[in-house]
Amino acid sequence: MVSVIILGSGNVAQHLIRAFSNADNVAVVQAYARHPEKLHHLLPEDKITDNINALAQADVYIISVSDNAIADVAAALPFKDRLVVHTSGSTGIDVLGTANRNGVFYPLQTFSSAKAVHFKEVPLCLETVRAEDMPALKSLAHSVSEKVYHITGAQRQALHVAAVFSCNFVNHLYGIGATVCEENNIPFNILKPLIQETAAKITTLSPTEAQTGPAVRKDTQTIQRHLDFIKDERLKEIYTLLTQSIQQTHE
Amino acid sequence: MVSVIILGSGNVAQHLIRAFSNADNVAVVQAYARHPEKLHHLLPEDKITDNINALAQADVYIISVSDNAIADVAAALPFKDRLVVHTSGSTGIDVLGTANRNGVFYPLQTFSSAKAVHFKEVPLCLETVRAEDMPALKSLAHSVSEKVYHITGAQRQALHVAAVFSCNFVNHLYGIGATVCEENNIPFNILKPLIQETAAKITTLSPTEAQTGPAVRKDTQTIQRHLDFIKDERLKEIYTLLTQSIQQTHE
Numbered sequence A, B: 001m002v003s004v005i006i007l008g009s010g011n012v013a014q015h016l017i018r019a020f021s022n023a024d025n026v027a028v029v030q031a032y033a034r035h036p037e038k039l040h041h042l043l044p045e046d047k048i049t050d051n052i053n054a055l056a057q058a059d060v061y062i063i064s065v066s067d068n069a070i071a072d073v074a075a076a077l078p079f080k081d082r083l084v085v086h087t088s089g090s091t092g093i094d095v096l097g098t099a100n101r102n103g104v105f106y107p108l109q110t111f112s113s114a115k116a117v118h119f120k121e122v123p124l125c126l127e128t129v130r131a132e133d134m135p136a137l138k139s140l141a142h143s144v145s146e147k148v149y150h151i152t153g154a155q156r157q158a159l160h161v162a163a164v165f166s167c168n169f170v171n172h173l174y175g176i177g178a179t180v181c182e183e184n185n186i187p188f189n190i191l192k193p194l195i196q197e198t199a200a201k202i203t204t205l206s207p208t209e210a211q212t213g214p215a216v217r218k219d220t221q222t223i224q225r226h227l228d229f230i231k232d233e234r235l236k237e238i239y240t241l242l243t244q245s246i247q248q249t250h251e
Helices: A011-021 A067-076 A131-142 A153-183 A188-201 A220-229 A233-249 B011-021 B067-076 B131-142 B153-183 B188-201 B220-229 B233-249
Strands: A002-007 A026-032 A060-063 A083-086 A101-107 A124-128 A148-150 B002-007 B026-032 B060-063 B083-086 B101-107 B124-128 B148-150
Touching: A002 A011, A002 A131, A011 A026, A011 A101, A060 A067, A060 A131, A067 A083, A083 A131, A101 A131, A101 A153, A124 A131, A124 A153, A131 A148, A153 A188, A153 B153, A153 B188, A153 B220, A153 B233, A188 B153, A188 B188, A220 A233, A220 B153, A233 B153, A233 B233, B002 B011, B002 B131, B011 B026, B011 B101, B060 B067, B060 B131, B067 B083, B083 B131, B101 B131, B101 B153, B124 B131, B124 B153, B131 B148, B153 B188, B220 B233
Parallel strands: A002 A026, A002 A060, A060 A083, A083 A101, A124 A148, B002 B026, B002 B060, B060 B083, B083 B101, B124 B148
Antiparallel strands: A101 A124, B101 B124
């Protein structure tokens, strides 16, 4: 049995509380929130505190607050030498200070309050300063997810960059597709099966194997017709740069 | 009952033959292929011809060959005034010539020979030169798919551009994510749940609502850290351009 205390009440904190509460080998001892009412649907009132000096004893303390607030919460902890982790993909482990034994417990998924998540499928990226703290963190992670990875701070930085390309930028390209449809009175829905299939394909093929389209076919006629069609200079620039990038990658 | 003849033996032609053969109200009268053996697993031998002058009578002739070959196949047809359509997203209807009544039957999906497709979910984009030819084409389309759209030639061009952004370019960004992972000894698998969730999100949210990440948050510190991290000049350029584009879109 691993005992855990969650500090925070945002989307990630709430998804963690829910997942740990449903896990067999985890005891959610307490949660800390500046606005305890945000957690009333998840925990009994006597398990929620807004007083950081009233924190109970636990094996692991998980700080799941906005990136800018992590350092302040860590600095306010009224104890030392305990295992304290944050859940941020883009924040170094060092912001947790030196009073406690530090780690990272980063769930690599996009969480919305409105949408349930199959936590068993969420990759959890773990890091600890001291190797002897890894087993407890790993045990905690395995109790809620089947996808547990030991990821160094430098790797986590790389992973965050990769996620920006493969998710944030991808969503922006969906948006450009939607705009082109809208401007031509085409329902965006017509593109969605192709979008889903494009994402599904890379579960069995590498992106290199899955690449299709005029760029990789070096179909210069179609590329030129597309560039003639696109009036917006910014879109022209994106089209040209990504076409070149595909062709350089597949040379 | 609509009778149909398929000309071609590639991926799209094969998926069409399979879908029409399974449909209640369609008779696949014949297929034409320069290499008939490519279709032996789909049709009895006496229904396959490699002689374009031996084509039988049918309500609709579907030319499903590579874009560059459509005009030649259409010009070689030994009849006139019949309904002849092609299946290309990026080819004008006019390449079909003037001897026959022309149309387009464009399935907007990425077809691989190795992967089955739920044809009922494939959007079919229809165009005909003469309005009176649309009902027959629509009836044929509805017999295999629930998603049938009347799309003009200009709209089809726009749709093809939108698909390049939302699918071909998206796959390239998956590839960049995979490369960044690989260079840092991170399994690309770790990103896949997030990639799937990003695609799933836009089935219920608009891409504008679904946008997350440092660009839309205007998190200049994280953006700068990412640009410092990226060494490859081409990736830096893509990162910068797409970050600017997100910020302009969400101004």
